[in-house]
Amino acid sequence: MDPAPQEVWRLATVAQVIAAGERYADEVLRDYRDIRPVAPAGCYARTTPLLLDDEEATEPTRQELAVYYAVLIQNYAERSALFLRDARVAGQGAVLACSGTLITESVAEFTARGLVPDGLVMIEANTYGLLKGVSRRIERPCLLAKRPWYRNYGHWLVDCATVIAMAAATGLSEGAAIVIGCYESPALERVVRATIEEFAGGSEVLVHSDDEVWEFNALCYLTPLHVPPLFKLPDGLRMLKTRLLPTCSAPCSPNRRLFVSRGRSGLRERFRSVPPNRTQSPLLSGL
Numbered sequence: 001m002d003p004a005p006q007e008v009w010r011l012a013t014v015a016q017v018i019a020a021g022e023r024y025a026d027e028v029l030r031d032y033r034d035i036r037p038v039a040p041a042g043c044y045a046r047t048t049p050l051l052l053d054d055e056e057a058t059e060p061t062r063q064e065l066a067v068y069y070a071v072l073i074q075n076y077a078e079r080s081a082l083f084l085r086d087a088r089v090a091g092q093g094a095v096l097a098c099s100g101t102l103i104t105e106s107v108a109e110f111t112a113r114g115l116v117p118d119g120l121v122m123i124e125a126n127t128y129g130l131l132k133g134v135s136r137r138i139e140r141p142c143l144l145a146k147r148p149w150y151r152n153y154g155h156w157l158v159d160c161a162t163v164i165a166m167a168a169a170t171g172l173s174e175g176a177a178i179v180i181g182c183y184e185s186p187a188l189e190r191v192v193r194a195t196i197e198e199f200a201g202g203s204e205v206l207v208h209s210d211d212e213v214w215e216f217n218a219l220c221y222l223t224p225l226h227v228p229p230l231f232k233l234p235d236g237l238r239m240l241k242t243r244l245l246p247t248c249s250a251p252c253s254p255n256r257r258l259f260v261s262r263g264r265s266g267l268r269e270r271f272r273s274v275p276p277n278r279t280q281s282p283l284l285s286g287l
Contacts, residue, residue: 009102011111011126014082014223017101031097032082038166038222039079039235046072068229076231081172084219090130091119091210092181093146095221102128105224109148112228117148118210134215138206141176141218143167145196146208150181153188158226161195162236168199169239172220177204179214198243 012020021030048069054062086098094117095106107117120128145163149155160180167173178196183189196205208214225233 007100008123008127008129009096009100009120011104011107011128012101013104014080017082017097017103018080020099020101030085031087031099031101032084033218034083036081036083036170036172037078038081038170038172039225039233041076041078042234043073043075044234046074048072071230074231076227076233079166079223079225079233081167081170082221082223084216084221086215086217087219087221088130088134088213088215089144089146089179089208089219090132090213091117092148092150093144094119095144095219096130103221106221107148108224109228119213130213132211132213135212136214137217138177138214139217140204141220142206142216143173143176143178143220144222145178146181147224151183151185151188153191155226156188156192157240158232158237159224160192161240162225162233163222164196164199165239165243166222166225166233166236167220172222173200173203176220177206179206179208182207182209195244 017031018035021032052065052069054065057065084095084097088096090096091107093106095103097103102120104111107120110117116122117128119130119132121131123129143163145160147155147159147163150160164173164178167176178200180192180196183192193205196203225236
């Protein structure tokens with residue numbers, strides 16, 4: 001039987017953490033040392049899909065997609081970097097501040113679906129505990145590049161690679177070790193490390209296992225650059241595209257489409273085949 005948690009953390013947003021720090025600026029339990037803006041608040045436009053293949057989708061899925069596609073203007077708040085003192089990281093990037101706060105944004109992918117974040121146990125509503133103690137203390141400054149679902153390539157790209165790119169562009173990665181998750185796929189880990197080398201060459205890389213709890217003397221945490229299901233920071237994606245994709249001069253054909261099968265992995269199901277004489281757009285209902 002697992003032991004009872006010795007400490008508890010209560011959910012609080014980054015804005016609440018900052019507000020508390022401003023109010024109690026001289027208190028020992030102040031969570032952060034500094035805050036830096038990474039990207040200003042803004043908005044961007046999106047277009048509705050030209051074609052949606054939802055014939056095999058359930059009615060709830062259709063309704064959910066209709067809500068998403070109705071949002072044609074995406075607003076977003078300022079993205080910031082918090083330099084947390086004595087913070088802990090557990091599970092898939094759950095950030096626990098020293099004053100007893102579990103940063104909401106670091107576990108939102110779990111809590112938004114009524115799930116308990118990896119590495120934590122629920123005590124009561126919005127209150128969580130750790131069953132394991134700190135296994136490692138990191139004294140040097142670190143940048144956290146680990147978020148929920150990081151093992152999925154798409155999530156790595158929009159959740160973690162964008163963080164590394166933005167941190168490099170704003171000088172946040174200078175002199176900092178970069179904390180990533182533990183990738184079971186050697187191929188994906190090579191991609192991750194090659195991306196880090198491209199944006200922050202020479203940085204030390206620390207691999208945090210989901211079943212460990214690390215404590216950091218100084219942890220740089222960026223407010224999410226991707227918030228499912230809709231928001232992705234344009235500047236983050238633009239930096240990846242500019243740096244990683246070579247310039248292509250070949251003409252684009254409006255009639256050519258590529259379809260990639262995910263296979264039968266987890267909740268993903270293989271898209272049904274497309275007849276040669278029919279053009280379809282697959283339904284990405286799992287995203």
